Amino acid sequence: VEPEEEAGRDEEEDxxxxxxxxxxxxxxxxxxxxVPEEPGGVPWVHGQVVPEGGSSSRVIVxxxxxxxxxxxxMISNPELKGKPLGVQQKxxxxxxNYEARKLGVKKLMTVRDAKEKCPQLVLVNGxxxxxxxxxxxxxxxxxxxxxxxxERLGFDENFVxxxxxxxxxxxxxxxxxxxxxxxxxxxxxxQYVNLHDILHVRLLIGSQIAAEMREAMYNQLGLTGCAGxxxxxxxxxxxxxxxxxxxxxxxxxxxxxxLIQSLNHVKEMPGIGYKTTKRLEALGIRSVHDLQTFSxxxxxxxxxxxxxxxxxxxxxxxxxxxxxxxxxxxxxxxEDSFKKCSSEVEAKNKIxxxxxxxxxxxxxxxxxxxxxxxxIRRYSPENHxxxxxxxxxIPSHVIQKLGTGNYDVMTPMVDILMKLFRNMVNVKxxxxxxxxxxxxxxxKALTTAKKGTIDYYLTPSLSTTSHSGKRxxxxxxxxxxx
DNA sequence: TGGGGTTAT
DNA sequence: ATAACCC
Numbered sequence: 001v002e003p004e005e006e007a008g009r010d011e012e013e014d015x016x017x018x019x020x021x022x023x024x025x026x027x028x029x030x031x032x033x034x035v036p037e038e039p040g041g042v043p044w045v046h047g048q049v050v051p052e053g054g055s056s057s058r059v060i061v062x063x064x065x066x067x068x069x070x071x072x073x074m075i076s077n078p079e080l081k082g083k084p085l086g087v088q089q090k091x092x093x094x095x096x097n098y099e100a101r102k103l104g105v106k107k108l109m110t111v112r113d114a115k116e117k118c119p120q121l122v123l124v125n126g127x128x129x130x131x132x133x134x135x136x137x138x139x140x141x142x143x144x145x146x147x148x149x150x151e152r153l154g155f156d157e158n159f160v161x162x163x164x165x166x167x168x169x170x171x172x173x174x175x176x177x178x179x180x181x182x183x184x185x186x187x188x189x190x191q192y193v194n195l196h197d198i199l200h201v202r203l204l205i206g207s208q209i210a211a212e213m214r215e216a217m218y219n220q221l222g223l224t225g226c227a228g229x230x231x232x233x234x235x236x237x238x239x240x241x242x243x244x245x246x247x248x249x250x251x252x253x254x255x256x257x258x259l260i261q262s263l264n265h266v267k268e269m270p271g272i273g274y275k276t277t278k279r280l281e282a283l284g285i286r287s288v289h290d291l292q293t294f295s296x297x298x299x300x301x302x303x304x305x306x307x308x309x310x311x312x313x314x315x316x317x318x319x320x321x322x323x324x325x326x327x328x329x330x331x332x333x334x335e336d337s338f339k340k341c342s343s344e345v346e347a348k349n350k351i352x353x354x355x356x357x358x359x360x361x362x363x364x365x366x367x368x369x370x371x372x373x374x375x376i377r378r379y380s381p382e383n384h385x386x387x388x389x390x391x392x393x394i395p396s397h398v399i400q401k402l403g404t405g406n407y408d409v410m411t412p413m414v415d416i417l418m419k420l421f422r423n424m425v426n427v428k429x430x431x432x433x434x435x436x437x438x439x440x441x442x443x444k445a446l447t448t449a450k451k452g453t454i455d456y457y458l459t460p461s462l463s464t465t466s467h468s469g470k471r472x473x474x475x476x477x478x479x480x481x482x
Numbered sequence: 483t484g485g486g487g488t489t490a491t
Numbered sequence: 492a493t494a495a496c497c498c
Contacts, residue, residue, distance in 0.1 A: 068498095089484045108483060129485060154487065154498025273496050306490085307495090326488090335485055373492095385483095389492065437485090478492095 057199055057253075059162040059206040060323060062236035063143065063213060065225040066245035068156035070097040072135050073124050075222050084118055086111075087126035090337060094126060098245060129155075138221055140326070146213060151233075152326040156225075159233050160213075161323040166205045184211035185227070185248035188239050189255040199253055203229055207250040214248065234319035235259060237270055256317040263288050271314050279303060291315040328443075332361050332369070335437030340379070344418075344427045347436060351417050354438040355410065359402075362440055368399050369440035372413065374420040377435035387435070390420040390478045394440075403446075423478055 065071065069087040074080045074097065084100035086093040093114045096105045104117040114121055126132070136155040143150045149161040173181075178195060184207040187193060194200050210227040217223045227248035228240025238259055239251040251259060263269060265286055267277040283302060285291050292315045299308040313319065334354040341347055351374070362369055373391035380386075394413070401407040417438065425431050 092483055094484060110483080127485075133486085152487085152498095157498065271496075275495065330488070333486070337484065387493085391492080435484095 056163075057202070057231050059166045059202050060230060060233055060236040061160045061162055061206060061210045061213070062228045062230075062233065062240040063139075063158045063160065063210070063217075063225055064227070064237075064240050065139065065156040065217075065223055067095050067097050067101075068136070068223075069095045069126050069132055070100075071223055072132050073126070075135075076131065077124075080122060080124070084121050086114055086121050086123050088123045089125070089127045093121075093123070096121075135221065135223070139217060139223065142216055142220060143213060146209065149323050149325050151323045157237075159236065159323045162206050162209055162229075165209060166202050169205050169209075170201060181205070183250060184208050185250065186243050188242060188249050188251045189258050191252045191255045193252070199231075203231070203250050203252060207248065210248050210250075214246075230256070232317075232319040233321055233323065234270060234314055235317055238263075260288050260315070260317045266291050266311075266315070269311070269314050271319075272311055276303065276307065276311065288315050328365065328367070330443065331439055331441035332358055332365070332443075333375075333437055333439035334358050335375070335435060337377070337435040339434065341433040341436065342431055344421070347421060347425075347433065348414065348418060350436050351421070351438060352410070352414055354436065355413055355417065358438055358440055359409065359413075362443075363403060363405075365443070366403075367443040367445050368402050369443050370394055370399060371440070371442035372416060372420075373439040373441065374417050374424070375435070375437035375439065376421075376424055376433050379432035379434050387437075388424055389439075390423050391439075391441075392416060392420060392478045420478060 070085050073085060073087060082099065084097065084103050084105065086096040086100055086105055088094070088111060091111050093105060093107070093109045093111060095107050096114075100114075100118060100121055103121070105114045105121060109117075111123065132155055136152075140150055140152055140158055143158050143160050147160055147162060147165050151159040153159065178201065181195060181201065181204050183193060183204050193204065206229040210229050214225060214227055217225060224246040226240050226244055226246065228236045228238070228242070228251065229248070230236040230239050230251040231253060235251050235256055239249045242249045242259075260269075265277075266272050266280055266288060267274075269288065272280070279302065280286075280291065283294070283298075285294055291312060294312070296308065296312060299312060302308070303311070334357050336350055336354060338350075341350065370393060371391055372394050373389050375387050375389040377385075377387050394416070398409060398412050401409050421427075425433070
C-alpha cells in the first residue's frame with residue numbers, strides 16, 4: 001500500500017480532530033459490560049442488531065475510488081498525469097483530479113467557471129461512460145475475490161461485508177500474533193486500541209483486509225482510493241472520507257458518536273436526500289442532534305413511519321441495512337441531454353443513437369431485456385429534474401433476435417420507442433424536450449427452463465399463469481400494438 | 483447541472 | 492409510472 005503520508009491532505013478538513021474528545025466515551029474501554037437493550041428486547045451494539053448472545057457485530061468496509069473518471073482518463077492517456085485535469089459532460093466539469101482541485105476547481109462546476117479559476121485546466125470529454133463502467137466492474141470483481149458480498153454504489157464506491165473473513169482470520173491467529181496485531185491506516189479520532197476488546201480486534205483485521213484490497217486495486221488496476229472500516233454501512237461510508245485521497249480509516253465503536261456529530265447538517269447524512277432535507281428544515285431540524293432529539297411520533301406523522309424510523313436511526317449512527325450483493329446490473333440505459341429537441345424526426349434520430357449503443361451493451365451482457373422504457377424531460381424554466389416515462393414489454397420475437405447479429409432488431413424497437421414517444425408527447429402540438437433516455441430492463445437469463453423445475457414455474461412465459469389469461473403480474477405497461 | 487444507477491410506493 | 496435515494 002502506498003504510504004499514507006505521501007498522499008497529502010489537500011483541502012479536506014480534519015473535522016474529527018477538532019471534535020470534543022470527551023464525547024468519544026472511554027477510549028479502550030472493555031466491552032465485557034452487558035449490551036444495552038432496546039425497549040423491544042433486541043440488543044444493539046452501536047447500530048448493529050445482535051441476534052443472539054451479542055457475538056455478531058459486523059465488519060464492513062466502504063471502498064471509494066479517488067476522482068474515478070479522472071483516474072481512468074489518466075490511465076488511458078498518461079500524458080495527462082501531473083496536469084490539472086477535468087472531465088467534462090456538456091458544459092459541466094463533473095469531476096477533476098487533485099492537481100485541478102488544488103487550483104480551485106470543484107466537482108460540478110461549469111466549464112466557464114472552471115476555466116476562469118484555472119486557465120491551464122485540461123478538459124477531456126466524459127459523456128461516454130463505457131470505459132468508466134468497464135473499470136468500475138473490474139474493481140467490483142476484484143473486491144468480490146476477497147468476499148462475494150459486494151454492493152456497488154454508483155461507479156466508484158463499493159461496500160464489502162468482511163464479517164466472515166475477519167472471523168476466520170481471527171480464529172487462525174496464533175498466540176502471540178494477537179499482541180502483534182496493528183492497525184492499517186488511520187484510527188478515527190486517534191482512539192486507543194484495546195487488543196483485549198474483541199470488537200477492536202475484528203475491526204483491526206478489517207483494516208488489514210482493507211489495506212490488502214487497496215493494494216490489489218493499485219497493483220492490478222492502477223487505481224487509488226480510500227477505505228473506511230466500521231460496524232455498519234453508514235459508519236463505514238462516513239469514516240472512509242475522513243482522510244483523502246488514497247488513505248484509509250477505521251472507526252472503533254466508542255468514537256461513532258463523534259463521527260456522526262462531526263456532520264454539520266442532516267443533509268450530509270447518506271440516506272437523507274434533497275426532499276427529506278427540505279421537509280426536515282421545515283420542522284426546524286438542521287443538525288444531527290436536532291434529528292436525534294426530535295419527537296419520533298411527530299416525525300412519523302410528517303415523513304411516514306418508514307422514512308422517519310430509518311433516518312432517526314441513522315442520526316444515531318445506527319444502520320442495520322445489509323450489504324446486498326449487486327450482481328449484474330438490473331438495467332441498461334443511455335441518455336442524452338440537450339438545449340432543445342422540438343421535432344419528431346430529431347427525437348427519432350437521437351433515440352436511434354441511444355438504442356444502438358444499448359443493443360451493443362445488452363448483447364455483450366448475454367441476458368435479454370424483456371421491458372423497454374423511454375424517458376423524456378420537458379423544458380420548463382423552474383421545475384427542473386422532473387421526468388416522464390412510458391414502458392412496455394418487448395415482443396418475444398424481438399427478444400429472441402437480440403443475441404443474433406443477423407436480424408434487424410433496431411427497426412422494430414425504434415418503432416416501439418416512437419409509439420411510446422407519441423404516447424407521451426403530442427406531436428401535433430409544439431414541444432420542447434431537453435433530455436431523451438432509453439432504458440432496457442427486466443433482464444432475464446436465457447435459462448433453458450425445463451418443465452417441472454423451479455425455473456419453469458418462475459418464468460412467466462412458460463408457467464400456467466400466462467396461459468390462463470388471468471395473470472397475477474401487475475401489468476402497468478403501456479399497450480403498444482405491434 | 484450529467485449520465486448514469488437502485489429501491490419503494 | 493413516479494418519486495425518492497445514491498454516485
